[in-house]
Amino acid sequence: xxxxxxxxxxxxARRNRDQIMDAAARAFADVGSDVPMDEIARRAGVGVGTxxxxxxxxxxxxxxxxxxxLDALLQKIRAAAEDEPRAWGALVQSMxxxxxxxxxxxRTADLPPALAAAVRADAGTARLRAELTExxxxxxxxxxxxxxxxxxxxxxxxxxxxxxxxxxxxxxAEDPDDIVTSRALAVILDGLTTGGNTDLPGRPLExxxxxx
Amino acid sequence: xxxxxxxxxxxxARRNRDQIMDAAARAFADVGSDVPMDEIARRAGVGVGTxxxxxxxxxxxxxxxxxxxLDALLQKIRAAAEDEPRAWGALVQSMxxxxxxxxxxxRTADLPPALAAAVRADAGTARLRAELTExxxxxxxxxxxxxxxxxxxxxxxxxxxxxxxxxxxxxxAEDPDDIVTSRALAVILDGLTTGGNTDLPGRPLExxxxxx
Amino acid sequence: xxxxxxxxxxxxARRNRDQIMDAAARAFADVGSDVPMDEIARRAGVGVGTxxxxxxxxxxxxxxxxxxxLDALLQKIRAAAEDEPRAWGALVQSMxxxxxxxxxxxRTADLPPALAAAVRADAGTARLRAELTExxxxxxxxxxxxxxxxxxxxxxxxxxxxxxxxxxxxxxAEDPDDIVTSRALAVILDGLTTGGNTDLPGRPLExxxxxx
Amino acid sequence: xxxxxxxxxxxxARRNRDQIMDAAARAFADVGSDVPMDEIARRAGVGVGTxxxxxxxxxxxxxxxxxxxLDALLQKIRAAAEDEPRAWGALVQSMxxxxxxxxxxxRTADLPPALAAAVRADAGTARLRAELTExxxxxxxxxxxxxxxxxxxxxxxxxxxxxxxxxxxxxxAEDPDDIVTSRALAVILDGLTTGGNTDLPGRPLExxxxxx
DNA sequence: GATGAATGAGTGTTCATTCAT
DNA sequence: AATGAATGAACACTCATTCAT
Numbered sequence: 001x002x003x004x005x006x007x008x009x010x011x012x013a014r015r016n017r018d019q020i021m022d023a024a025a026r027a028f029a030d031v032g033s034d035v036p037m038d039e040i041a042r043r044a045g046v047g048v049g050t051x052x053x054x055x056x057x058x059x060x061x062x063x064x065x066x067x068x069x070l071d072a073l074l075q076k077i078r079a080a081a082e083d084e085p086r087a088w089g090a091l092v093q094s095m096x097x098x099x100x101x102x103x104x105x106x107r108t109a110d111l112p113p114a115l116a117a118a119v120r121a122d123a124g125t126a127r128l129r130a131e132l133t134e135x136x137x138x139x140x141x142x143x144x145x146x147x148x149x150x151x152x153x154x155x156x157x158x159x160x161x162x163x164x165x166x167x168x169x170x171x172x173a174e175d176p177d178d179i180v181t182s183r184a185l186a187v188i189l190d191g192l193t194t195g196g197n198t199d200l201p202g203r204p205l206e207x208x209x210x211x212x
Numbered sequence: 213x214x215x216x217x218x219x220x221x222x223x224x225a226r227r228n229r230d231q232i233m234d235a236a237a238r239a240f241a242d243v244g245s246d247v248p249m250d251e252i253a254r255r256a257g258v259g260v261g262t263x264x265x266x267x268x269x270x271x272x273x274x275x276x277x278x279x280x281x282l283d284a285l286l287q288k289i290r291a292a293a294e295d296e297p298r299a300w301g302a303l304v305q306s307m308x309x310x311x312x313x314x315x316x317x318x319r320t321a322d323l324p325p326a327l328a329a330a331v332r333a334d335a336g337t338a339r340l341r342a343e344l345t346e347x348x349x350x351x352x353x354x355x356x357x358x359x360x361x362x363x364x365x366x367x368x369x370x371x372x373x374x375x376x377x378x379x380x381x382x383x384x385a386e387d388p389d390d391i392v393t394s395r396a397l398a399v400i401l402d403g404l405t406t407g408g409n410t411d412l413p414g415r416p417l418e419x420x421x422x423x424x
Numbered sequence: 425x426x427x428x429x430x431x432x433x434x435x436x437a438r439r440n441r442d443q444i445m446d447a448a449a450r451a452f453a454d455v456g457s458d459v460p461m462d463e464i465a466r467r468a469g470v471g472v473g474t475x476x477x478x479x480x481x482x483x484x485x486x487x488x489x490x491x492x493x494l495d496a497l498l499q500k501i502r503a504a505a506e507d508e509p510r511a512w513g514a515l516v517q518s519m520x521x522x523x524x525x526x527x528x529x530x531r532t533a534d535l536p537p538a539l540a541a542a543v544r545a546d547a548g549t550a551r552l553r554a555e556l557t558e559x560x561x562x563x564x565x566x567x568x569x570x571x572x573x574x575x576x577x578x579x580x581x582x583x584x585x586x587x588x589x590x591x592x593x594x595x596x597a598e599d600p601d602d603i604v605t606s607r608a609l610a611v612i613l614d615g616l617t618t619g620g621n622t623d624l625p626g627r628p629l630e631x632x633x634x635x636x
Numbered sequence: 637x638x639x640x641x642x643x644x645x646x647x648x649a650r651r652n653r654d655q656i657m658d659a660a661a662r663a664f665a666d667v668g669s670d671v672p673m674d675e676i677a678r679r680a681g682v683g684v685g686t687x688x689x690x691x692x693x694x695x696x697x698x699x700x701x702x703x704x705x706l707d708a709l710l711q712k713i714r715a716a717a718e719d720e721p722r723a724w725g726a727l728v729q730s731m732x733x734x735x736x737x738x739x740x741x742x743r744t745a746d747l748p749p750a751l752a753a754a755v756r757a758d759a760g761t762a763r764l765r766a767e768l769t770e771x772x773x774x775x776x777x778x779x780x781x782x783x784x785x786x787x788x789x790x791x792x793x794x795x796x797x798x799x800x801x802x803x804x805x806x807x808x809a810e811d812p813d814d815i816v817t818s819r820a821l822a823v824i825l826d827g828l829t830t831g832g833n834t835d836l837p838g839r840p841l842e843x844x845x846x847x848x
Numbered sequence: 849g850a851t852g853a854a855t856g857a858g859t860g861t862t863c864a865t866t867c868a869t
Numbered sequence: 870a871a872t873g874a875a876t877g878a879a880c881a882c883t884c885a886t887t888c889a890t
Contacts, residue, residue, distance in 0.1 A: 191403030615827030
């Protein structure tokens, strides 16, 4: 018997886990976060027992799915930050990712309060959120430096607008081009551009201002 | 606050019904749309039986609450349209209402698919939505006429952006000033202003473009 | 205010009570003895409150309906006993009454055990049953005296056979002629005639043997 | 006692199912067809969940119990038809079975209308009823051929009388000898014998005449 | 490890009964 | 006295979770 490797499950167990998370994400999108565990198992093609071997309870499963979504998002933004020469371009591309990612991610923001709290309490999710925050802060500063992003907004403002667009994107592949979201995004980006803007109330928001 | 509609209910029954809908709206916001009916009844200070006398099942209750939210919203926008001399002002004020209304309204867009379908199937809700649509179309046309709203957006675009802000407003009175939402709204309004804007993809959206 | 007469309710109250019992009997037949009290009230054209003023609970109502059925039956048999010159004729006519009565009577024998027990515990019903018993005993003795009823049966046997036919008669007016029941009855009466019969097991049954 | 049909159920699940049906039959007899599902489960020594895994709802359970009763009856009559040299003997024995079977069968005829309708709608029950009909028709014809059964009755008459006796047999083991039923049966059989009978109204009934 | 049968707590809903109007 | 609104206990049924195979 091979010693249990620290981080990685055996290949098949890993595959199993991924299958379940995929099925769960789709089921959450189709039915809601209260979809029966049995149905998730069925969609994943495993028995409920197996599902429970991988995830202690529904909460754990939801948290894992959210974590995985956040992770994917983070990777994408990281890549954009590296590829794009200008910070503004990276921001634009990042916000467009929501568009691209929307099909595989559940509306994790639309969780019933109890599950939302569980997600907030999760350390892994917190860490990802911190990395995301740091990244956005860096991009925002750089974009303002280069004069493309209006100066009176802070990373908190950008993140919040980002979340708005992200949450509104449909989770089903009904309209693959999703022109509605694209246009909304373009209007918002226009509003974030420097030049000729009206005054915003209050002061530029930090990321920490968001869960006020 | 709601004008005493001459609906066929005795005064006390009417009050009772309003109490229940209030309690339900709060409970949906606090716990989620799957909050136990017993808890809604407890919050409303009535027995479950009374709740079920007024609303045949959870679905009916949810639909009634959504309907009432939409109705309140419609009243507000109507009033704004009459008070404000400029269409642009009416639009701005309308979008700000989300801020004001958010405390009494459930996040009706965050319903599990089954309930969302029930709401869509409801005739009363459909009628309100139609009136809302008509109103927005009128305001959008007028605002473009007066040169305050960029010409390359349609009522569908405006409605979608409106919904974005509306949905993101917190339902609890955690931050009474909600500077986060106010600033996001200001940015979006900036993006909707005429002058110096980038091209939007596609064509101006009609309201009918929204749900495919 | 007239003093409450001992036995009779005021004419309108009386009518009220009869309406309710009629509606109840029909409802029991249509839906079962577990039909909601509200529906009985509705069918009777009164409020539930009125129903409960007349009958303390469902049990009382069922008992009253059964009592009334038994009473009607007793009257009929009494009349037959007086009209018919021969006891046999009275018995035949009595058994046929079930046929005639079936449309207005619930299948009181098909009560769930708890209600059946309540009926058995009711003194009024017991008294009617006693009178019925006495009457049947007299008719049986007389019919055997006149040589028309086989000698090896007792009043218990006759009553039981009577109950068999009675219970099997349909309660709805589906087949007004109910040839099925008529023929069954005729066969049974043939079996009760003197002459050429096979031996019956045991001894002639008294009425008291029935609820052995 | 039921031969192990090769139905696709694991041995323990099969046993489980039988336990539940047994418990249900007894509970229906003791309490009525409206006995709480929880009590049936308790009597069967399983959790409610298990009960619901086997039977989708009360209706399914009732239908299954009725089906099983009919099946047992059919087996018995089949055996009698094979063992008895004379058709008359087979009929006599068949009618006596009600006596023997009564303890395990619910009064299926005493179902509230809604459940009765469900039973009538069940295909399995219909098939059993058809087989039973065919068998009775054959026995009746044979008995008339051999001159033991009066010629002016049809299979419908015999079945109806059979049902009468059957329904009247007590479901509890109060009187193990049930002399009351035995004697009633004997009288009825006497009425069905050839010779010296009065005229029956109408014409011999087919089985199809029974439920209009 | 995987499976899916069993469990029973939790919830939606109904309806008998009470009681304010 | 009549009404029907209110109440909450009771019951049907679901589903998260456990565990024997």
